[in-house]
Amino acid sequence: MTEQVQLSVQNLKMHFPIHRGFISRVVGHVKAVDDVNLHVLSGETLGLVGESGCGKTTVGRCIARAYTPSGGDIFYQNKQGAQVNLATLPKNELQPYRREVRMIFQDPYASLNPRMNVLNIIGQPLKIHGVAKGKELEDRVATLLKRVGLQPEYMKRYPHAFSGGQRQRISIARALALEPRLVIGDEPVSALDVSVQAQILNLLQDLQAELKLTYLFISHDLSVVEYIANRVAVMYVGKLVEVAPTSKLFATPKHPYTEALLSAVPKPDPRLRSQRIILEGDIADPANPPSGCYFHLRCRYAAKVCGENTPELRELSPGHSVACHLAEQLQLQGVHYQ
Ligand code: SF4
Numbered sequence: 317m318t319e320q321v322q323l324s325v326q327n328l329k330m331h332f333p334i335h336r337g338f339i340s341r342v343v344g345h346v347k348a349v350d351d352v353n354l355h356v357l358s359g360e361t362l363g364l365v366g367e368s369g370c371g372k373t374t375v376g377r378c379i380a381r382a383y384t385p386s387g388g389d390i391f392y393q394n395k396q397g398a399q400v401n402l403a404t405l406p407k408n409e410l411q412p413y414r415r416e417v418r419m420i421f422q423d424p425y426a427s428l429n430p431r432m433n434v435l436n437i438i439g440q441p442l443k444i445h446g447v448a449k450g451k452e453l454e455d456r457v458a459t460l461l462k463r464v465g466l467q468p469e470y471m472k473r474y475p476h477a478f479s480g481g482q483r484q485r486i487s488i489a490r491a492l493a494l495e496p497r498l499v500i501g502d503e504p505v506s507a508l509d510v511s512v513q514a515q516i517l518n519l520l521q522d523l524q525a526e527l528k529l530t531y532l533f534i535s536h537d538l539s540v541v542e543y544i545a546n547r548v549a550v551m552y553v554g555k556l557v558e559v560a561p562t563s564k565l566f567a568t569p570k571h572p573y574t575e576a577l578l579s580a581v582p583k584p585d586p587r588l589r590s591q592r593i594i595l596e597g598d599i600a601d602p603a604n605p606p607s608g609c610y611f612h613l614r615c616r617y618a619a620k621v622c623g624e625n626t627p628e629l630r631e632l633s634p635g636h637s638v639a640c641h642l643a644e645q646l647q648l649q650g651v652h653y654q
Contacts, residue, residue, distance in 0.1 A: 328388035350554035361531040363545030418496040422503035424483030435471040460489040481512035560636040570638040
């Protein structure tokens with residue numbers, strides 16, 4: 317892994333308008349992503365975690381330009397080493413980046429067209445981008461199937477003939493077809509059994525080493541992220557609240573929300589089990605977030621300042637940033653493995 321920044325997201329915003337009434341008047345905005353800053357180094361895996369609805373999938377979709385962001389920049393270093401801003405690139409100039417930046421989705425049942433066989437599913441992006449056709453396309457699909465651990469003879473079968481793990485392997489082969497450099501996994505193992513999850517995670521790691529891929533790995537499951545990510549970014553109601561190298565975040569979290577998420581991670585040794593922190597109240601409404609720190613109504617350490625001022629993400633130690641007014645004073649519980 318090099319220290320080269322492949323992706324730098326700066327002040328990213330994705331605000332969805334709320335329409336009401338007969339003439340569909342805009343009465344507000346859901347701030348699904350609100351001023352997010354993060355970077356991904358070439359060849360690393362950045363885990364992006366948080367509860368359902370925190371905005372992590374929306375960040376992934378903005379980077380893949382499935383959504384056009386409401387504001388901010390997404391600087392991406394392309395194959396030639398030049399920096400392009402994917403956030404502002406017109407749709408007709410996006411095609412090269414649709415090849416370099418690919419997504420893998422959560423549900424391998426819903427993401428594969430049941431009426432297409434595997435050859436057409438994996439071959440479709442190659443045809444659309446004019447990369448291969450005919451015999452060459454078949455050969456490429458056969459190579460991709462072998463690379464993800466499936467037999468080339470399977471290419472004439474339809475998705476219903478495969479298990480969940482095999483379907484996710486097909487989704488990965490489709491994502492790899494155009495030789496991407498950045499792969500965004502949106503909960504890619506969440507729909508799978510635990511034993512199959514490990515196989516797919518190992519496959520993703522092998523492919524990363526072999527093909528020098530960079531991953532943004534989106535998940536609500538911290539145990540999975542701990543296994544695969546070099547660094548972790550934690551999101552809460554559209555904002556990043558903590559970013560750190562994985563081992564540091566797990567051992568010494570600095571944000572109370574991260575501490576609460578970690579308290580739910582299963583521990584291998586029962587003697588190491590910490591008290592689970594049950595968060596009181598509901599997750600804040602991104603259309604009408606509270607004043608100050610968005611987490612203050614659920615935070616057991618909240619002080620007066622927390623309801624008044626919004627904490628900025630700031631670096632506490634090299635590579636470890638946190639958005640909490642009391643980060644220096646709190647002694648938070650992490651996950652200690654021996
Ligand atoms: Fe809790 Fe205050 Fe820190 Fe927010 S700023 S996480 S409310 S201690």
